[in-house]
Amino acid sequence: MRSVVVFLCVLFLASCTTRNVTPTRASRRAIDTIFQQKVLVIQAHMDSVCTHLHDSIYTVAVDSIMSERTMEMTNLVK
Secondary structure, three states: HHHHHHHHHHHHHHOOOOOOOOHHHHHHHHHHHHHHHHHHHHHHHHHHHHHHHHHHHHHHHHHHHHHHHHHHHHHHHH
């Protein structure tokens, strides 16, 4: 067991590098494809979250703005 841990530590340390890794055209294409797939998977969920937040926050914000403007108009009339 101890030799396995030592081997894994040596392997881990040997895999470290200080050179800069620049993405190739193929890797960028792969990254874009994976990103687009992930976005498509979560898009429906995010749309429902946005709809829920819009429904709950929008009315509160409008009511708050309207009450503030009403107070300002009342103060101007006094």
